[in-house]
Amino acid sequence: MTPHPVSETPSQDLETGINQLATIGRLLDHPELARVYVYICYYGPVTRPEIKAALEIPKTIVYDHVETLETLGIVTLAGERPVEVTAEPVRITTDGTVVTPTILHAVALQEVDEDISYFVERHGVGKLAAAVRQAGLHYAGQITQRMAADPLEISTGEAVSIILALKPALAVGREYDPYFDVIFPEIADDIEFEGEFDVSTPRPNTD
Structure with missing residues (x-):
């Protein structure tokens, strides 16, 4: 789409x-x-x-x-x-914002992860999508979890928590989302994970 x-x-x-x-x-x-x-x-x-x-x-x-x-x-x-x-995998871009199954998975995790639910309640879905991008940078080895705080305009503790909580969305998206590289055009190949994740995974098993 x-x-x-x-x-x-x-x-x-x-x-x-x-x-x-x-x-x-x-x-x-x-x-x-x-x-x-x-x-x-x-x-x-x-x-x-x-x-x-x-x-x-x-x-x-x-x-x-x-x-x-x-x-x-x-x-x-x-x-x-x-x-x-x-x-059908969805992909829509409007005003520079990209939505693909990876973003929708992050949204879906509100159902099973209290940290993501709290984050969305406090900051909204738009900020969650921005956090997905920062999480990608972290798991590509470009930034620390704490470095995500400033661009997201959130506390350091919140940054650490949300980056960790988004790990399943990125891990599964890296494998199954055909538009994963649209979200991360320059770093998609650098994002790697150890461990098993799927859409039913509520939160990561490892740091």
């Missing part, structure tokens, strides 16, 4: 672009929905029981979220029981 779709008329371009922005906005505002989307995006095709088991979300909620994502046009259902669900 890009903000520059090929269509027949400028009005269709505008309609498609607005619809994409609305879809991204829906995911940014609903962390649990974003978490289901990212899981499908990274590991699909998957079945709804697999989503339920991996993310430990009630069956009815999983079905509701998959239906919502299908309505938004970013997942597709195929086959008969068990129905397999696949997702």
Whole structure:
């Protein structure tokens, strides 16, 4: 998904672009929905029981979220029981801000990580996206956790906490997000992690 779709008329371009922005906005505002989307995006095709088991979300909620994502046009259902669900990786750039599955995974982590939930409550999703960029710089070996505090305009303690908490989003994104290098155009290849992470990982197991 890009903000520059090929269509027949400028009005269709505008309609498609607005619809994409609305879809991204829906995911940014609903962390649990974003978490289901990212899981499908990274590991699909998957079945709804697999989503339920991996993310430990009630069956009815999983079905509701998959239906919502299908309505938004970013997942597709195929086959008969068990129905397999696949997702289109989203990418949208507006006013210099890039949203890809890695950013959406960071947003989704609010559901399972108190540090990220607190950070968003205190500073908002926009600041969280900025923190993802700083986390990338840290895990590429360019800055320390404490050095992220000034550009983010947060305390040193908050910087250390959020950089650590974002580790699963970057570790999994590095492997599965096809647009990871769009967020980190110059350092994507330098970002490396040890240990196992997946979308169900609530927070890192190692420092």
